[in-house]
Amino acid sequence: MADFNYNAGAGLYPCKNWKRTSRLGYKRFETVAEALRFAIEVMPASLLRGSILEVEEARFDSTQIQRLYDAGDYPLQRRDQ
Numbered sequence: 001m002a003d004f005n006y007n008a009g010a011g012l013y014p015c016k017n018w019k020r021t022s023r024l025g026y027k028r029f030e031t032v033a034e035a036l037r038f039a040i041e042v043m044p045a046s047l048l049r050g051s052i053l054e055v056e057e058a059r060f061d062s063t064q065i066q067r068l069y070d071a072g073d074y075p076l077q078r079r080d081q
Contacts, residue, residue: 004068006075008055010035014043015050015062033076036069041079 010032014024024047029035032055039048053060053068060068068074 004032004071004073005055006033006036006068006073007031011054012039013052013054014039014047032068033074036065036074037076039065040069 008031010029012027012029012035014027024043027035027038029038032053035053039051039053043051048062048065051062051065053065069078
């Protein structure tokens, strides 16, 4: 994504899993990059679908979250995949 600010603050709203109660709730991050890392690398994959990332009043769904993480200008080192 051209000119996307990965250094802006971000809020992540994990999906509510209807099969079981998740202990994950809203989480605030200093940077979008940290929020993306958490969403893709730490959070259970079952919660990504339906999750929302909020950045400066813009909202991104799970597909957009994955695209931002996969983008060439993502500033953090990704885990080995």
